């Protein structure tokens with residue numbers, strides 16, 4: 374028996390049974406992935422134990438599937454949700470050629486990478502406040518762009534002001550009181566800063582929207598995800614920031630995205646300097 378064939382040592386059915394006992398709804402699919410990932414029977418046992426203890430499957434495997442590819446996701450880093458592919462699709466549809474993309478609150482960096490790859494040769498800047506997310510995003514982004522650590526726009530290079538065509542911001546948007554209601558996989562294993570959006574869930578969105586017009590290129594767009602319940606408030610927030618909002622809903626993905634687009638007019642020119650007065654003779 375090869376040490377690389379743990380499935381021969383532990384029948385798939387036995388893994389399925391263990392996962393099912395632990396409450397995994399997709400036990401068959403998960404068991405197949407764990408068998409594929411394990412390089413030895415010992416490692417398989419460890420992976421099954423971690424999953425049965427409630428660690429998200431993506432953290433057990435070390436990757437998450439998003440937009441047709443696998444992204445590295447470390448423990449303690451937000452797992453990109455499949456529904457957020459809808460946001461990326463909408464961004465790809467409105468991006469100009471050679472777009473400059475910024476991915477705020479980037480987590481693993483999956484959104485920015487997926488969009489930059491779909492657009493081909495886009496300029497990509499991503500940032501997050503969590504060091505673990507930044508480390509993970511740096512691996513995923515590779516030489517496709519730059520990843521910065523810090524609060525929202527603060528770490529971005531000043532030269533990016535007024536140049537961002539697409540600003541992705543899948544900010545935390547769970548209202549504080551609802552965090553306790555999330556499934557344990559999120560509540561226990563994802564960092565609170567990735568989930569908790571304040572009283573109504575929109576505190577981080579407000580801060581992003583307020584600053585976005587300074588960073589967007591003329592005609593550039595900010596895209597945020599929200600719950601259905603938050604949709605009207607999110608529209609108000611983007612409008613108050615001077616952006617033209619519209620709502621995109623996908624029943625297929627169970628996702629709501631609010632897009633705020635900056636005006637096409639070039640920013641008002643700085644006031645002309647008064648003509649130099651001739652010095653009296």
Ligand SMILES: C[S@@+](CC[C@H](N)C(=O)[O-])C[C@H]1O[C@@H](n2cnc3c(N)ncnc32)[C@H](O)[C@@H]1O
Nearest residue numbers: 451453478479480501502503524525543545567
């Ligand atoms: C909902 S997760 C989304 C992650 C990623 N965009 C995705 O969709 O997979 C929100 C992310 O925002 C980051 N975050 C929260 N507050 C932040 C802030 N003030 N500045 C930068 N990042 C922040 C968290 O660390 C977390 O990675």
